[in-house]
Amino acid sequence: MLEVRGGNPLDGTVRVRGAKNLVPKAMVASLLGETPSVLRGVPQIRDVEIVTGLLELHGVRVASGPDGDQTDGELHLDPADVASGSIVDIDAHAGSSRIPILFCGPLLHSLGQAFIPDLGGCHIGDRPINFHLDVLRKFGAEVDKTPGGIMLKAHSRLQGTKVELPYPSVGATEQVLLTAVRAEGVTELRGAAIEPEIMDLIALLQKMGAIITVDTDRVVRIEGVDSLRGFIHRALPDRNETASWASAALATGGDIFVEGASQPELITFLNVFRKIGGEFDVQETGIRFRHPGGKLRSFALETDVHPGFMTDWQQPLVVAMTQAEGLSIIHETVYENRFGFTDALRDMGAQIQLYRECLGGTPCRFGRRNYQHSAVISGPTDLKGTRIDVPDLRGGFSHLIAALAAQGTSEVHGIELINRGYENFLDKLIGLGAEVSA
Ligand SMILES: CC(=O)N[C@H]1[C@@H](OP(=O)(O)OP(=O)(O)OC[C@H]2O[C@@H](n3ccc(=O)[nH]c3=O)[C@H](O)[C@@H]2O)O[C@H](CO)[C@@H](O)[C@@H]1O
Ligand SMILES: C=C(OP(=O)(O)O)C(=O)O
Numbered sequence: 001m002l003e004v005r006g007g008n009p010l011d012g013t014v015r016v017r018g019a020k021n022l023v024p025k026a027m028v029a030s031l032l033g034e035t036p037s038v039l040r041g042v043p044q045i046r047d048v049e050i051v052t053g054l055l056e057l058h059g060v061r062v063a064s065g066p067d068g069d070q071t072d073g074e075l076h077l078d079p080a081d082v083a084s085g086s087i088v089d090i091d092a093h094a095g096s097s098r099i100p101i102l103f104c105g106p107l108l109h110s111l112g113q114a115f116i117p118d119l120g121g122c123h124i125g126d127r128p129i130n131f132h133l134d135v136l137r138k139f140g141a142e143v144d145k146t147p148g149g150i151m152l153k154a155h156s157r158l159q160g161t162k163v164e165l166p167y168p169s170v171g172a173t174e175q176v177l178l179t180a181v182r183a184e185g186v187t188e189l190r191g192a193a194i195e196p197e198i199m200d201l202i203a204l205l206q207k208m209g210a211i212i213t214v215d216t217d218r219v220v221r222i223e224g225v226d227s228l229r230g231f232i233h234r235a236l237p238d239r240n241e242t243a244s245w246a247s248a249a250l251a252t253g254g255d256i257f258v259e260g261a262s263q264p265e266l267i268t269f270l271n272v273f274r275k276i277g278g279e280f281d282v283q284e285t286g287i288r289f290r291h292p293g294g295k296l297r298s299f300a301l302e303t304d305v306h307p308g309f310m311t312d313w314q315q316p317l318v319v320a321m322t323q324a325e326g327l328s329i330i331h332e333t334v335y336e337n338r339f340g341f342t343d344a345l346r347d348m349g350a351q352i353q354l355y356r357e358c359l360g361g362t363p364c365r366f367g368r369r370n371y372q373h374s375a376v377i378s379g380p381t382d383l384k385g386t387r388i389d390v391p392d393l394r395g396g397f398s399h400l401i402a403a404l405a406a407q408g409t410s411e412v413h414g415i416e417l418i419n420r421g422y423e424n425f426l427d428k429l430i431g432l433g434a435e436v437s438a
Contacts, residue, residue: 001411001412001413001415001438002400002411002412002415002426002436002437002438003409003410003411003412003436003437003438004385004400004403004404004409004410004411004412004434004435004436005385005408005409005435005436006252006383006385006403006404006405006406006407006408006409006410006435007405007406007407007408008252008404008433008434008435009252009253009254009255009291009433010248010249010252010254010255010256010404010429010432010433010434011254011255011256011432011433012256012257012431012432012433013256013257013258013259013431014245014256014257014258014259014428014431014432015258015259015260015286016043016237016238016241016242016245016258016259016260016261016423017041017042017043017073017235017237017238017260017423018039018040018041018042018043018073018234018235018236018237018238019197019200019235019236019237019238019239019240019241020043020045020047020238020240020241020420020421021170021195021197021238021240022197022200022201022235022236023039023041023042023043023047023048023235024047024048024050024051024097024099025099025102025174025178025197025201026039026200026201026204026231026233026235027039027048027051027052027055027062027075027077028051028055028099028102028103028106028178029106029178029201029204029205029208029231030055030060030077030079030230030231031055031058031060031079031082031103031106031107031110032079032106032109032178032181032182032205032208032228033079033208033228033229033230033231034079034227034228034229034230035229035230036076036077036078036079036080036230037076037077037079037208037230037231037232037233038065038074038075038076038077038230038231038232038233039074039075039077039231039233039234039235040065040072040073040074040075040232040233040234040235041072041073041234041235041237042073042074042075042235043073043238043423044073044423044424045419045420045421045422045423046096046097046416046419046420046421047097047099047420047421050093050096050097050099051097051099053093054085054090054093054099054100054103055077057085057086057089057090058082058083058084058085058103058107059079059081059082059083059085060077060078060079060081060082061076061077061078061080061081062075062076062077062078063075063076063078064076077230079110079230082107082110082111083111084107084111084113084115085115087115087148087149090115090116090117090149091115091117091148091149092117093117094117094118094120094148094149095117095118095119095120096117096120097119097120097121097420098119098120098121098127098171100116100117100119101116101119101129101132101150101171101175102171102174102175102178103116104116104132104136104141104150104152104175104178104179105136105139105158105175105178105179105180105182106178106182107152108136108141108152108153108154108158108179109154109157109158109179109182109183112153112154112155113151113152113153113154114151114152115149115150115151115152116149116150116152117148117149118148118149122392122393122394122395123337123340123391123392124335124337124338124340124392124395125335125336125337125338126336126337127335129171131165131166131167131169131171131172131175132171132172132175133150135163135172135175135176135179136152136175136179138161138162138163139158139159139160139161139179139180139183139187140154140155140156140158140159140161141153141154141158142154142155157183157184158179158182158183158184159183159184159185160180160183160184160185160186160187160222160223160224161180161183161187162187162188162190163176163187163188163189163190164189164190164191165189165190165191165192165193166191167191167365168191168192168193168194168218168305169193170193170195170197170198172193173189173192173193173198173220174198174201176189176192176220176222177189177198177201177202177205177212177220177222178205180222180224181205181208181210181212181222181224181225181228182224182225182226182227182228183222183224184224185223185224186221186222186223186224187221187222187224188219188220188221189219189220189221189222190217190218190219191218192214192218192219192220193218193305193306194214194218194305194306194307195305195306195310196236196239196264196265196306197236199214200235200236202214202220203233204231204233205228205231207231207232207233208228208229208230208231209225209227209228209229210222210225210228211223211225236262236265237260237261237262237265238421239261239262239265239266239269239310240310240312240313240394240421241421241422241423242258242261242262242266242287243266243269243310243312243313243316243317244313244316244394244397244401244422245258245289246258246269246273246278246280246287246289247313247316247317247319247320247398247401248316248401248404248432249278249289249290249291250273250276250278250289250291250296250317250320250323251316251319251320251322251323251401251402251404251405252291252401252404252405253291253293253405254290254291254432255288255289255290255291256288256289256290256432257283257286257287257288257289258286258287258288258289259285259286260285260286261286261287263282263287266287267307268307268308268309268310269309269310269313270287272299272301272309272317273289275297275299276296276297276298276299276320276321276324277291277292277294277295277296277297277324278290278291278292278296278320279291279292295324295325295380296320296321296323296324296325296379296380297324297325297326298321298324298325298326298327298328298377298379299321299324299328299329300328300329300330300331300359300360301329301330301331301360302330302331302332302333302360302361302362303330303331303332303333303334304333304334304362305334311332311334311335311338312394314330314332314338314394315338315341315394315395315397315398316394316397316398316401318330318341318342318345318352318375318377318398319345319398319401319402319405320401321377321379322345322350322351322352322377322379322380322381322383322402323379323380323381323405324377324379324380325379325380326378326379327376327377327378328376328377328378328379329359329360329374329375329376329377330359330374330375330377331358331359331360331362331364331373331374332366332373332374332375333358333360333362333364333365333366333373335373336365336366336369336371336373337371337372337373338373339352339354339372339373339375340391340395341391341392341394341395341396341398341399342354342375344386344388344389344399344402345383345398345399345402347386347388348383348384348385348386348402348403348406348410349381349382349383349384349406350377350379350381350383350402351377351378351379351381352375352376352377352378353375353376353378354372354374354375355372355373355374355375355376356368356369356370356371356372356373356374357374358373358374359374359376360374382406382407383402383405383406383407384406384407384408385403385406385407385408385409385410386406386410386411387410387411387413388402388403388410388411388412388413389413389414390412390413390414390415390417390418391417392417393417393418393420393421393422394421396412396414396415396417396418397418397422397425399412400412400415400418400425400429404429404434426438
């Protein structure tokens with residue numbers, strides 16, 4: 001439990017390192033190499049710990065670089081002794097993260113079999129894995145669902161195939177990439193996701209010797225090769241953590257320099273940030289975000305796949321939007337159930353109404369299906385401290401920002417969920433002047 005005394009602007013500098021949505025996947029990719037890999041910019045977050053544990057269970061030696069992992073976050077990954085882990089030990093990771101599903105392709109190539117525990121991740125919708133399993137079957141894998149997870153077998157080398165994703169899923173695109181690079185023959189993927197973290201994964205796989213072409217219209221072609229070598233790679237910075245700190249600056253009337261933030265992956269976010277009334281300054285070593293004083297402006301937006309407005313930015317920004325003048329509208333088109341965190345904001349005094357209709361120009365998969373996936377926020381409203389139970393990663397960070405923007409004291413329970421994607425967030429908050437005590 002964290003006690004948060006709100007009402008003061010957050011002011012100062014925080015540093016972001018490698019992206020939560022790339023680093024654990026890059027670690028999985030090291031399984032594909034015949035020589036060791038070096039990954040830099042690795043943050044100390046729970047998802048990295050989970051994947052480290054899973055890799056070690058499969059015989060990969062994982063060690064920090066010469067400076068520990070303090071400055072450069074360097075990780076050495078040596079897959080020389082890859083072996084099947086014990087199902088009981090692997091199963092202990094059930095429900096921990098979404099990354100285990102990406103072990104399928106690399107383990108099938110190395111060992112001909114894989115056991116994948118049930119996935120975890122944020123509870124923001126059903127999050128099925130049907131695309132992943134369909135794709136793996138197309139490559140020739142035998143897939144059996146068991147009570148504790150999924151058992152996969154490859155009786156011979158996996159074969160390149162043609163895949164068309166019904167929706168540009170990030171994870172399913174990564175599944176195809178990590179499987180196709182060592183399959184026999186060519187794989188053509190249509191309907192691919194093209195998020196910056198996927199492009200960074202492709203860059204890393206290319207360093208390993210993979211042959212991957214990204215064509216127009218979400219088409220990716222992969223020519224399978226017989227073997228790959230290890231990589232040396234610096235992970236792209238975490239654009240989602242950056243957007244979270246930017247929203248924290250706006251919500252609390254503060255001024256935060258995010259060291260390590262990179263502009264190109266944030267163009268869409270920066271446009272919205274400016275339109276709402278926030279100011280930013282892109283510098284050589286990062287981006288400064290600040291509330292310039294005066295009133296914030298309401299705004300209507302729809303979340304979407306890249307290059308649209310990233311769904312993971314939505315939750316922290318909603319907190320800032322409770323401070324904007326007039327009606328703001330958010331249509332969530334990626335997840336059917338990502339507004340649960342607004343209950344706590346309403347308890348704090350925010351005026352947020354949820355709707356089942358698509359409140360935006362883009363008809364989405366959730367229209368007429370009884371999901372509350374649009375929100376109307378009426379502001380500005382004063383927020384007051386309350387007791388909050390953290391529901392998930394971004395929702396939890398958003399609740400912290402709300403507690404810091406609120407008058408009075410809040411009790412925030414379950415903050416350990418936030419560690420899954422925000423490195424040292426408590427120290428960072430304290431460094432920004434937040435009054436928090438555990
Ligand atoms: C670890 C990681 O990188 N997580 C990110 C990744 O999640 P993740 O890779 O899980 O998200 P996806 O892009 O796969 O999911 C998008 C949508 O597709 C649906 N879907 C997905 C797979 C499938 O087999 N069947 C299916 O129906 C999902 O339920 C969801 O509605 O991309 C999301 C969308 O940018 C981000 O919010 C997450 O932060
Ligand atoms: C939804 C998220 O993550 P995950 O896919 O790991 O649950 C997120 O980072 O906001």
